Amino acid sequence: MPNASFGSLNAAGLVLDSAYQNISKKEWQDLIELAQKASIADRINDMFSGKIFNRSERRPVLHTALRNCSKNPIFVEGKNVMPEIEVVWQRIQSLCNEWDGVTDVIHIGIGGSVFGPQLAVQALANLPGINSREMRMHFAVNIDGEELTQIFRQAKPASTRVIIVSKTFSTTETLMNAKAVVSWLKSNGCSNKQLQGALLAVTANPTAAQLFGITSDHIFPFWDWVGGRFSVWSAVGLCIALQYGFETFMSFLKGAEAIDRHFQETPIEKNVPILMALALLHQQKKYSSTAYAVIPYANALSLFPFWLQQLEMESHGKGVGCGDIPIQNSSPVVFGSVGTNSQHSYFQLLHQGAEIIPVDFIAVGEPMSDIPEAVDHHRILLANCLAQAQALSCGKTSEIPNESYPGNKPSNLIILPKLDAFHLGALLALYESRTVALGILWGINSFDQPGVELGKQLSVPIDSALKNGADIDQSQFDSITSDRIAYLKPYFQ
Numbered sequence: 001m002p003n004a005s006f007g008s009l010n011a012a013g014l015v016l017d018s019a020y021q022n023i024s025k026k027e028w029q030d031l032i033e034l035a036q037k038a039s040i041a042d043r044i045n046d047m048f049s050g051k052i053f054n055r056s057e058r059r060p061v062l063h064t065a066l067r068n069c070s071k072n073p074i075f076v077e078g079k080n081v082m083p084e085i086e087v088v089w090q091r092i093q094s095l096c097n098e099w100d101g102v103t104d105v106i107h108i109g110i111g112g113s114v115f116g117p118q119l120a121v122q123a124l125a126n127l128p129g130i131n132s133r134e135m136r137m138h139f140a141v142n143i144d145g146e147e148l149t150q151i152f153r154q155a156k157p158a159s160t161r162v163i164i165v166s167k168t169f170s171t172t173e174t175l176m177n178a179k180a181v182v183s184w185l186k187s188n189g190c191s192n193k194q195l196q197g198a199l200l201a202v203t204a205n206p207t208a209a210q211l212f213g214i215t216s217d218h219i220f221p222f223w224d225w226v227g228g229r230f231s232v233w234s235a236v237g238l239c240i241a242l243q244y245g246f247e248t249f250m251s252f253l254k255g256a257e258a259i260d261r262h263f264q265e266t267p268i269e270k271n272v273p274i275l276m277a278l279a280l281l282h283q284q285k286k287y288s289s290t291a292y293a294v295i296p297y298a299n300a301l302s303l304f305p306f307w308l309q310q311l312e313m314e315s316h317g318k319g320v321g322c323g324d325i326p327i328q329n330s331s332p333v334v335f336g337s338v339g340t341n342s343q344h345s346y347f348q349l350l351h352q353g354a355e356i357i358p359v360d361f362i363a364v365g366e367p368m369s370d371i372p373e374a375v376d377h378h379r380i381l382l383a384n385c386l387a388q389a390q391a392l393s394c395g396k397t398s399e400i401p402n403e404s405y406p407g408n409k410p411s412n413l414i415i416l417p418k419l420d421a422f423h424l425g426a427l428l429a430l431y432e433s434r435t436v437a438l439g440i441l442w443g444i445n446s447f448d449q450p451g452v453e454l455g456k457q458l459s460v461p462i463d464s465a466l467k468n469g470a471d472i473d474q475s476q477f478d479s480i481t482s483d484r485i486a487y488l489k490p491y492f493q
């Protein structure tokens with residue numbers, strides 16, 4: 001059973017301690033049976049072996065192939081996909097070797113085309129022992145031009161390179177930001193030839209990238225069997241390799257690969273991502289929890305909760321399961337931020353709020369700083385992490401109701417021995433695997449996101465109506481939106 005001895009639940013060096021979940025032996029047995037009934041091991045094998053796993057889009061789900069560093073063949077429609085992946089690795093490596101004299105890189109992308117890369121670049125930036133190229137890495141994400149204003153203030157146009165990252169190469173924010181960056185380069189004296197040298201694309205739609213004006217030798221492909229939110233392992237993570245070197249990028253992939261081996265080969269009772277999924281499922285049912293928090297006690301992981309929000313809520317924010325069956329349980333609201341900062345914000349609600357919110361605490365063994373006081377700071381950081389989990393679970397009684405802590409609030413503790421590229425890759429893959437396991441257990445297709453489309457479509461006629469000179473065609477909008485357009489329209493006259 002989980003936590004027979006401390007540290008025994010270990011995946012790629014990451015330890016799961018689920019003791020504060022307060023799940024009894026009998027409850028764990030029932031949960032494991034539930035996973036067996038869902039044929040979880042067979043379903044996981046189906047995914048790894050390239051069967052159609054994203055049923056609504058009739059596609060395999062093979063982000064795991066991208067980190068298959070041992071290069072075992074993986075077949076999609078009878079074709080081994082590994083040679084194509086290896087070609088991309090070689091191209092990334094060559095680019096890293098010839099990447100000199102660049103002062104600034106602008107990575108343009110949104111959603112899955114930026115969360116993972118930005119998280120990894122930020123997480124590794126200041127860690128002891130990580131070598132980084134002297135170069136500024138910027139991320140242009142939002143359509144709000146304020147972000148580009150900041151970037152244009154810092155970057156040197158003559159030595160800037162641009163990576164346009166978009167699976168579909170049709171995302172409005174990304175394409176408009178890319179056009180604005182091209183204009184900025186041109187207006188700063190960049191010739192057409194220099195421009196061609198400066199622009200790179202990463203996409204599953206190379207034709208659209210070529211039409212945009214990117215030369216085919218500057219286009220890094222990935223494939224429709226990689227979900228956007230699972231894509232950091234592809235050339236989408238190019239910026240990680242450029243900033244920290246190809247070996248570091250491969251180490252990131254190897255950490256993820258180690259989790260894949262664990263996820264595919266470990267029996268349920270010791271399978272860390274499956275047990276994490278089962279515990280969340282159990283607490284959600286037991287306490288009717290609608291939220292879940294993830295608190296990394298590592299400043300370097302400050303973007304991790306944002307990455308996880310998309311991973312979980314875009315995968316499982318659904319009311320209909322596989323086979324179009326309405327379902328009762330799906331993704332809780334995922335939120336979080338680093339400790340100890342978060343303790344001085346919303347932890348009050350975790351301790352004494354009316355709803356029980358399961359928490360994952362993430363801690364790192366080795367200090368992540370090299371200031372002279374690093375060890376003392378790190379010890380206190382970890383003491384706080386342990387104390388919060390203890391307070392949540394054990395509580396404290398008081399005659400004054402306002403001062404009592406009810407306790408029995410469930411949490412996991414996940415311990416990384418150190419934060420480096422390998423363990424970062426492992427951490428991300430651990431949560432990806434938990435997402436896969438949750439999808440199987442909830443009976444949800446984790447790999448489509450139809451709900452994000454309607455708002456995108458509706459923004460097109462609204463944009464037209466807001467444009468200077470255009471009449472508002474009232475028949476296209478409901479009365480509330482019509483009023484809002486009329487109110488905002490003068491800003492565009």
Ligand SMILES: O=P(O)(O)OC[C@H]1O[C@](O)(CO)[C@@H](O)[C@@H]1O
Pocket residue numbers: 110111112113165166167168169170171174228229314449452
């Ligand atoms: O990589 P793309 O195609 O630009 O898409 C960006 C993001 O937009 C979404 O499609 C949601 O709108 C995400 O799933 C995806 O990660």
